[in-house]
Amino acid sequence: MPIQETEAVLIRSYPLSESSVIGVFYTRDFGKVRAVARGIRSTKSKFRGQLDLLNRGHLIYTEKANRELQIVRDFDLIDNFEQIKTDFDRFSYACYFAELIDAIESDGGENPEIFSLLMKTFCYFRVVGDLQLFARMFELHLLEITGYSPQFARCSDCGNVLTSQDSVLYYQDQTSEMVCAACVTPHLVQISRGSCELMKRLQRSNFDQLVRIRASRQNYREMKFVLSALINYHTQRRLKSLKFLDLVEKS
Ligand SMILES: [Zn+2]
DSSP: OOEEEEEEEEEEEEESSSSOEEEEEEETTTEEEEEEETTTTSTTOTTTTTSOTTOEEEEEEEOOTTOSEEEEEEEEEEEOOHHHHTSHHHHHHHHHHHHHHHHHSOBBOOOHHHHHHHHHHHHHHTTOSOHHHHHHHHHHHHHHHTTOOOBOSBOTTTOOBOOTTSOOEEETTSOOBEEOGGGOOTTEEEOOHHHHHHHHHHHHOOGGGGGGOOOOHHHHHHHHHHHHHHHHHHHOSOOTHHHHHHHHHHO
């Protein structure tokens, strides 16, 4: 059985038995990896304090051929992102980011871009001011990497280019596509051109450019609607951490 070594972030964990847990890691080299940490609940366990949610570390695991579940050999902590975990709002968002990656990515299938996005996200998220705008930027970047990016360029019905004169609309049935004014039906929800432009800007901007971007209440509301619909459509589920986020965003 080969031993694998890589950098990883613990994006989810759940109990397997009284003494063991299953950790879901997002790794730099192997994508999403599910592995058992045995004896973690023992006071003498070398994993104690190491395998907390969102911790980043150097992971060593035994890979079992044709098995979904691997075995954790070692996890050497690099960063526990304490500044995020000690702030309820930041921690709620960070859990959502981890849960979203878990939901949108299947096991295996390496994608170093997602690992890199996760690292940049947690580094910037310790100090960023506008958490909500940052979250929309994270969603847009993740959707782009995974190939689920929203399309703002053409009407999904007639194929015409959406111009700045168009009253851009969004499907209510969560098919995540825009249509032009000529193709409007009564079941569509209107999204302002400004919010579409803002999403395009967030898509092509880096995290360090976020401080220069401003959003109105209408932009926040519309972007959340569009991106939540798109994410629900592609993950086919309502993420648990979104319940906490709804509380945070309303407060
Ligand atoms: Zn059209």
